[in-house]
Amino acid sequence: MELKEVIKAPNYNSQSDYSTGKDGNSDFLTFNCHNCGNALRIDFQKQIDYSWKGKTDRISEIEQQNLKQYYSIGLSQKSHDGGLPVFDKIICSKCSATYMTYCGVVEFSNSAYNVIVQGIIKI
Numbered sequence: 001m002e003l004k005e006v007i008k009a010p011n012y013n014s015q016s017d018y019s020t021g022k023d024g025n026s027d028f029l030t031f032n033c034h035n036c037g038n039a040l041r042i043d044f045q046k047q048i049d050y051s052w053k054g055k056t057d058r059i060s061e062i063e064q065q066n067l068k069q070y071y072s073i074g075l076s077q078k079s080h081d082g083g084l085p086v087f088d089k090i091i092c093s094k095c096s097a098t099y100m101t102y103c104g105v106v107e108f109s110n111s112a113y114n115v116i117v118q119g120i121i122k123i
């Protein structure tokens with residue numbers, strides 16, 4: 001995994017980007033491709049759906065290990081916000097730039113979740 005650019009770095013005090021039941025929630029975090037400006041998005045529900053697995057199907061086992069190492073997610077297996085770390089990959093449909101995303105998913109009550117986008121890197 002060759003890291004080309006850090007778009008967003010983890011922060012222990014990050015506010016939730018998504019919270020189940022909250023007014024004005026957006027279902028996606030949108031950011032612009034650093035190559036071409038195309039709008040890209042992180043699907044919050046998808047991060048929640050895959051939180052038990054720690055990664056979506058776009059991320060290989062090896063990529064997951066590399067990302068855990070990069071973000072210093074150790075034996076506790078907790079994300080920076082104390083939740084479950086979930087990794088996803090987003091590929092720009094216009095220029096094929098590849099981004100790895102790192103979200104923390106916290107179940108704060110039964111089937112209600114906070115999602116915090118902790119990291120976005122371009123590889």
Ligand SMILES: [Zn+2]
Binds near residue numbers: 035036037092093096
């Ligand atoms: Zn692009």
